[in-house]
Amino acid sequence: MESITKNRQTPATLRAMVERAYGAEQVPTGEPDTWLEELGHGWFNVAYRILLRDGRAVVVKIAPPRGVPVMPAERGAMRIELDALALIAARTDVPVPQVDHADLSHELVDADYFFMPFVDAENFGIITDGLGTERRAAYNEALGAANRELNSIRGSWFGPLAGPGDPSWRVVFTGLVEDVLAAGEARSVDIGRDYDEIRKVVALHADVLDEVIEPRFVEWDLWDSNVMVRDGRIVTIIDHERALYGDPLMEAGFAGTYLSDFGDPTAFMRGYGQEQLTPREQTRRGLYCLHLVVIMAIETVYRGHTTPTQYDWARKQIDTMMRLLTEP
Template sequence: MRYQSIDRADDACQRALDAELVEHVCRRAVGADHQVEAITELPWGTYNNAYRVDLRAGPPMVLRIAPERARQYRVEAELMRNEYAVAPYLAGISELVPRIHFADFTHQMIDRDYLLQSFLPGVPAPEAMGQSARPRWASLFHQIGTITRSIHEVAGRAFGPVANARFTSWGAAVVAHFRSVAEDLQDTGHVRDLADEAERLSDVLDEITEPRLLHGDGWTVNFLVDPGSDELTVTGLCDWDRAEWGDPLADWAIQRALLRPGTEREAFWIGYGQPRTVASGIRQEIYRARHLLGLRLDLIRPGRSSGAPTDDEIATNDQEVGEILDRLRST
């Protein structure tokens, strides 16, 4: 069997596994009747380890292995189990999402969750965008809008992560998220104050009474496209492990689409089926802070592939969060 891994820092969230252990995990996942010919670690993503698994007979598959629980932030706990729970709710876009063939959360073999999925064709959209004329990007954003709308049309019964939707109100779910992030950051300032402000303003958040399915990370990096397509045709959607039931305005796809008006991103709103509106008000301020804190967690993640963050990156993030906090306090 051929095995190829990626060298990572010892403290990396994506901790490498040795060839023998990965092969052992693969054999449990694919079954004794299938012979594994090659296992190749994929460079995509920053959280789970992902491996392409080539079998002697049959199509390639993807083995994804979550970090050990001790390496997960509180707000990211058991994301792979959340992803597993979300899969049935993506029936409307089933042709674009990988099928889960096997999942093992027992920790009998390794102290990490893992699952085996079908291998989707295509390359990450940013890779194809870099080789495509900019006017062609509009087609991609149009497709992302259409897919995002399909996801948002799925309604739930409670708020919060799909695998643990335990909140009867959206405000309670958002406040709990902020408090978990504060614990992750060991924060005694802005983040705890944001949680307090969100709680004070929870009546505005609670105007959202119907939980809708949010992908949580549905932007270009998690869309696969056909590299040979002139129009950047979407072939797959990955990594819905941060999916939750909540307010569509809070979804990462909506927040990203609101940026850079007047560019190719405007096509998102045509696909989504509604005009672009300038999102403002209390809820948008809270959601903006929420996503900034998600970026902060990624900045400080041990062993991140892009290297340690600069003091300026941390300071800028903190300043932007502080400015939002000031505006919330003035309401």
């Protein structure tokens, strides 16, 4: 996926980054195509697979360039991911990447970056269409169980992992919505609806947010494309940069309970241990879906997408969500 947020680096710079992380004796030699490969399926950060001199394969993930505007939830995203990885490793048994080296100094490149071991596994999102129904359901059920374990981590506030936060989920979530709408207005993004219409619909249903009283760790971006699988099991979960303390119903696995375009959530919910949602939980999920598809429309402008596929799809979903949240 192409995006102007991808902070690509030269082989010479990548060699310098390897030396800082692993030592001069591990810096690869030879032509770049013998040791360097860009991993292209990500949408935001750039990631490279690098073969060290001793034969180990590692991945370096690099945040966007300093001068590229990003969406509000993506500001400081790599530091959020590092915090999330440390928290998950300390508090759960959910498999996540090990951080070999993180550099936040901006001395070698104009952004944060970190190295981790390369995981020899398949991306669930890439292979899912080729799987049989039973295997796909088994992976989704395992994902539901893993997601529930992640959500078992309790926070002391709603909002960013590192704080500051707020004791009210309504305050935090409506603030997230306003941040996104303001970002869209700043770039004059046409989302097919007046921005104040979105604000009114969120305000109309905001009382359901008051039912969320315990902050929980929420991945928020745990789609199948962020799950690496092998031999019938989840090997690791990647891309944790949107994590926050919030309502577990924000998780991607629940999106299909309100909007069918996000897929059948049955196996995920079975693994999670929650068969269905109450009407008021459904309304909360509806607000989260609306928030999500508005993000998906606006971010195409910030990322400089060259094809309209995601934008056109998101515009249609905004219309659908507005109808569902306003009609009896």
